[in-house]
Amino acid sequence: MKKQRGQTVTDKIIDTAERLFYKQGYNITGINQVIAEADIAKASLYKHFDSKADLLLAYMQRFHKDWLNRLEIRINKESDPKQKLLAIFDHMTERQLYREYRGCAFVKANNEAGDSNERVLAEIQNAKKHFKEIIEKLVINSDHKKLLTDQELTEMIFLMTEGGIVAASIFKQAEDLQSAKKIIQKLI
Incomplete structure (x- = not known):
């Protein structure tokens, strides 16, 4: 930067x-x-x-805020409720390309400091819960096919995005995120 x-x-x-x-x-x-x-x-x-952990926490808080803003901008480009849900996968793909397939900043911070610092862990958990809440609102508004309950579809989308990010980081490509998008597209 x-x-x-x-x-x-x-x-x-x-x-x-x-x-x-x-x-x-x-x-x-x-x-x-x-x-x-x-x-x-x-x-x-x-x-x-006061400490390196306080600096990590400030970074996580700002990163969370910026990440949410970018996600909302990407979602709001779509008018159709189902397309808003699918835009999550496009956003994740774009972010992985931008971040050169280095994975999720929250997962990285959790792996290194989540066990040793409760405040950092709480911030990471808050970020992931907030993401899941965004998905849930979009699911509820999507008028999906109801092959799954709103809760089940929310969990599936959350887990597929999280898993897609891990796969992108490991395989240095975003194809798994786009495959997940195609699966969700069939369910909505």
């Missing part, structure tokens, strides 16, 4: 942490590397964040 002129110190720190935590991992990324690459003083970092 390019740093923009006039960018706040907090944003510089979070931008740098996001890039490093996502690309190389939370545990491998040291505070000194964040400080060096953000081009800030150590005191500046600790003025804004």
